[in-house]
Amino acid sequence: MTSRNQTLTSTTKSEWIKFRSVRSSVMGFIVFIVLTIGLGILITAVIRNHWSHSLPADRLTFDPVTTSLAGTIFAQFAVGVIGVLFISSEYSSGAIRTTLAAVPNRFRLISAKLIVLVVSMFVVSEIVCFSAFLIGQAIYRGVVPTASLSSGVVLRTVILAGVYLTLLSVLGFGIGLILRQSAASISTFASLLLVLPLIIFFLPESWQNSITKFEPSAIGREMMSTSPPSQLFGAWTGTMLLIIYVAVVMCVGMALMQRRDA
Amino acid sequence: MLKIDHLTKHYSDTLAVDDLDFEVKPGVVTGFLGPNGSGKSTTMRIILGLDRPTKGRATINGQNYADLKAPLREVGALLDAKAVHPGRTARNHLRALAASNQIKMSRVEEVLDFAGIGSVANKKVGGFSLGMSQRLGIAGALLGDPGVLLFDEPVNGLDPEGIRWIREFFRSLAKEGRTVFVSSHLMSEMAVSADQIIVIGRGRFITQGSVDDLTATAKGTVFVRASDAAALSSVLVTQHAVVEEVNDHGLSVSGLTSDEVGTAAFAAGITIFELTPERASLEDVFMDLTADSVEYGATNLGTIHDE
Numbered sequence: 001m002t003s004r005n006q007t008l009t010s011t012t013k014s015e016w017i018k019f020r021s022v023r024s025s026v027m028g029f030i031v032f033i034v035l036t037i038g039l040g041i042l043i044t045a046v047i048r049n050h051w052s053h054s055l056p057a058d059r060l061t062f063d064p065v066t067t068s069l070a071g072t073i074f075a076q077f078a079v080g081v082i083g084v085l086f087i088s089s090e091y092s093s094g095a096i097r098t099t100l101a102a103v104p105n106r107f108r109l110i111s112a113k114l115i116v117l118v119v120s121m122f123v124v125s126e127i128v129c130f131s132a133f134l135i136g137q138a139i140y141r142g143v144v145p146t147a148s149l150s151s152g153v154v155l156r157t158v159i160l161a162g163v164y165l166t167l168l169s170v171l172g173f174g175i176g177l178i179l180r181q182s183a184a185s186i187s188t189f190a191s192l193l194l195v196l197p198l199i200i201f202f203l204p205e206s207w208q209n210s211i212t213k214f215e216p217s218a219i220g221r222e223m224m225s226t227s228p229p230s231q232l233f234g235a236w237t238g239t240m241l242l243i244i245y246v247a248v249v250m251c252v253g254m255a256l257m258q259r260r261d262a
Numbered sequence: 263m264l265k266i267d268h269l270t271k272h273y274s275d276t277l278a279v280d281d282l283d284f285e286v287k288p289g290v291v292t293g294f295l296g297p298n299g300s301g302k303s304t305t306m307r308i309i310l311g312l313d314r315p316t317k318g319r320a321t322i323n324g325q326n327y328a329d330l331k332a333p334l335r336e337v338g339a340l341l342d343a344k345a346v347h348p349g350r351t352a353r354n355h356l357r358a359l360a361a362s363n364q365i366k367m368s369r370v371e372e373v374l375d376f377a378g379i380g381s382v383a384n385k386k387v388g389g390f391s392l393g394m395s396q397r398l399g400i401a402g403a404l405l406g407d408p409g410v411l412l413f414d415e416p417v418n419g420l421d422p423e424g425i426r427w428i429r430e431f432f433r434s435l436a437k438e439g440r441t442v443f444v445s446s447h448l449m450s451e452m453a454v455s456a457d458q459i460i461v462i463g464r465g466r467f468i469t470q471g472s473v474d475d476l477t478a479t480a481k482g483t484v485f486v487r488a489s490d491a492a493a494l495s496s497v498l499v500t501q502h503a504v505v506e507e508v509n510d511h512g513l514s515v516s517g518l519t520s521d522e523v524g525t526a527a528f529a530a531g532i533t534i535f536e537l538t539p540e541r542a543s544l545e546d547v548f549m550d551l552t553a554d555s556v557e558y559g560a561t562n563l564g565t566i567h568d569e
Contacts, residue, residue, distance in 0.1 A: 004364050005331040014362035021354035022347055094345035097312055098402065101339055102362045104311045104328040261313040 011103050011112035019116050024089065028082035032075050032165075033128050039071030040132035044139040051144050064147040065157045066225050068136025069129060072161055076220065077190060079121060079165045083172030084185040086117055091180040100262050110177070110254055114170065121169045125162035133158045153226050160223040160235055164242070171216070171246050177253030193217045216242065263288055264309065264410055264441055268318035271304055271465075278304040280465040281318070286443045288409070291432045293456030294445040297552050301465035302445040303341070306414050310339055322410055334363040338403030339412040343395035343419070348388025352379055352398050355387060356405060365406055377401035392419025400428075410441040417451055429455045449548035463552040476547050484515045484523050487536035497530045498523065511535065 019025050047067055054062075090096040103109045137146045147154045171192075176185040196215050200208055212218050213232045222228045222238030233241065264286040271279040279301040286292045296302050307313040309320040311327035319326065322337055330336050346355050356370045374380045377397040382390070387398065396419055403411055413432075417425050432455055436442045446452050452459055453473055461468040461476075469476065488494045491513055495505045503517040515523055520539040527534050 004335070006333075006363060010364050011362055014358045014360075017354060017358040017361055018347070018350070021351065021358070022349040024349065089347060089349075093347045094342055095347045097307070097310075097341060097345045098359070100312055101310045101337075101341075102334055102359050104330070104333055259314075261307075 006103065006105070006108070008108055008112060008115075011108050012115050014102070015109075015112045015116045019086065019120065022089070024085045025082055028078055028085070029124060032078040032082070033124070035078060036069075036071035036075040036128045037132050037135065039074055040068055040136050041139065043070045044068050044136040044144075048139055048143050062145065063226055064137065064140055064145055065133065065154055068133045068140075069158070069161050069224050071132055072129065072165060072220070072224065075128075076165060076168050076193060076217075079125070079169040080172035080189040080193075081186055082121070083117060083169035083174075084176040084189060085182060086113060086176070087173055088176040088180060088182040088185050092182055096262050106257050107254065110257060114173070114250075117169060117173055118166060121166045122162060125165040126159065129158050129161040129165075147226070156235060157224060157226050160239060163239060164220050164223045167242050167246050168216070168220075171249060174246060174249035174253045178249070178256055213238075214241065216245065263323060264412075264443060265321045265324075266305065266309075266318075267321065269305065269308060269315050269320060270317035271301075271308060271313065272316045278465050279308070279315075282462065282465070282467055283318075284460055284467060284470060286441055286460075287458075288441040289436055289439050290457040291436045291442045291444060291455060293452035293459040294443060294462070295449060295452050295459055295548065296445075296447065296462040296468075298447050300447075300463050300552070302447075302462065303414055304465075305462075306339070306341055306412055306445065309412060310337070310341070332363045332406065334359065334365065334406035334408065336406070336408050337410045337412065338406060338408040339414075340396070340399035340403045340416055341412070341414045343392060343399040346387045346395070346398065348386065350387055351384050352387055352390075352401075353383040355398070356402060359402055359405055363406055369405060369407075373401040373404045376404065393421060393424055396420055396424070400431075408440075411435055411443065413442075413444045415445055415447070417446065417448070432456075449545050461548070461551050468551050477541065482516075482539060482541045484518060484520045485512060485536070485538040485540055486515060486520075486523050486527070486534060487512045488527060489533040489535070493530065494527055494532045497526050497532070501526060514540075 044067060090099055099109065100106065103112075133149075137148075140146045149155050149158065172185070172189045175188050176182070179185045179188065193216055197212070197217055200211050200215060203211065209231050213222070218232060219238040219242045222232045223235050223242070225235070228234060228238075232238070266282050266284050266286075269279055269282045270277075282301070282305060294302055294305070304313065305320070308315050309322070309327060322330065327333060327337065350358075353370065353374065356373065357367060359365075360367060360370050371380070374383050377400050379394060379397050379401065382394065387395065390398065396416060400416070403413070416428055420428060432442050432444060436457070444452075444456060456473070458470070458472055459476060460470045485508065486494065488511065491507070491511050495507070495513055498505050498513070498515055498518065501518060501522070503515050503523075506514040508514050518526075520537050524534060524537055
């Protein structure tokens with residue numbers, strides 16, 4: 001007979017049931033998939049149609065990988081919201097008390113939620129990013145230069161696009177864990193991606209060049225480009241930096257979770 | 263068994279629970295009684311490890327809640343019936359709970375039927391009435407077939423039929439040897455559903471005992487109707503009674519037994535027409551016990567009219 005004690009496996013199983021049984025996560029994934037693939041199709045089709053009129057300079061910097069993944073710029077908000085709601089909805093509904101009564105070990109609870117979020121998000125993100133890439137190249141074929149997954153850099157870029165989206169959803173989750181309110185968490189998440197670049201834009205140009213590469217959305221450009229501009233970090237440095245950001249936010253959230261009353 | 267051990271809880275500036283210390287024994291229904299805001303829910307939350315006590319601890323069979331290997335198998339609790347994700351169906355809510363404590367999925371169907379919500383199991387919880395939510399909460403509490411059960415104001419939102427059902431349900435749980443701990447702010451409710459009662463007010467322990475114990479300790483009054491009520495009143499006052507005029511010939515006397523009132527009247531040569539000892543009702547006892555500790559008390563109506 002198996003042990004009837006709680007384990008990380010049993011908690012993860014429970015969180016998986018919870019994750020897939022609410023509309024917010026299901027809808028979030030649908031929006032995410034439609035945005036990324038749909039916008040990818042739209043953008044690559046427009047580029048194909050205008051390719052004959054495009055300037056030589058534009059053709060020189062054209063990146064068939066990045067452009068086919070352009071939908072992720074919008075999708076990053078969808079994945080962030082999925083991450084935020086996975087924890088903040090527990091607090092807004094009061095369900096966290098039922099959850100913690102069933103699983104009093106808070107570290108195990110959050111670990112189980114993270115496993116569910118990271119695994120499901122990574123699988124879906126990679127499928128979506130590879131689909132967007134392949135569809136984009138199919139649309140380009142014959143007119144616009146295309147990229148192939150047989151190239152190591154191209155493969156890396158498509159994989160890192162999925163990693164970027166997964167990390168952003170965890171960032172949303174961490175913010176939700178700290179703030180415990182859906183609206184506040186979602187606006188904070190959006191501000192990090194949208195408002196931070198605006199603030200940096202108003203700084204002196206010399207500062208801009210040294211700061212920009214640290215902001216999350218710039219890290220996204222670093223990770224999803226076959227050849228990032230010289231003033232930005234390389235793809236792997238950017239990935240490491242984003243992992244550190246997410247880890248710090250998660251550690252703060254976990255420390256607060258351990259201390260606060262539910 | 264549930265043990266509350268010198269429990270104290272401060273929230274930033276309020277003292278919610280003040281050195282509570284008592285035991286809840288198995289086999290009986292124990293009522294946890296106190297006015298609103300007296301610290302009942304806080305105590306329940308601390309028992310479940312949701313809030314951290316400032317001092318002291320609460321243990322279940324000698325263990326902290328957080329140390330239980332599979333808490334739902336040892337403690338079933340219904341704190342807030344609406345504390346479920348509104349977008350999830352009742353069945354999925356229970357399935358998630360069952361999975362977390364390695365409880366068989368067939369048990370979910372059993373408790374759904376037992377609580378009488380089997381027919382709405384696939385409906386979203388957000389659309390449930392308070393009564394249906396209470397039933398879902400009860401189903402969740404029973405999921406792990408636990409030996410200790412906690413219910414915070416379970417009668418709220420139930421219709422009369424549901425109230426009767428839940429009272430019998432508490433009794434049957436206790437009869438099976440389980441520890442049943444039920445909070446309420448209604449003395450009348452506790453009087454019919456609990457065997458033992460623990461009374462608190464402003465976070466402090468006030469008294470504990472069976473329903474009969476509590477009414478016995480309370481001082482009753484004596485109603486007396488006499489030929490000369492005014493004379494009798496002045497005689498009784500000298501014997502340290504508190505006397506209140508009820509009507510022309512009637513007095514309500516507290517602080518003396520009916521025997522003492524009769525003897526005093528005979529000694530003073532006053533004829534007694536009626537002498538009735540009036541036992542305090544449970545409601546009176548409760549009001550009496552918690553009079554000083556009602557946090558949101560209404561002001562005396564008389565003083566409002568005076569202005």
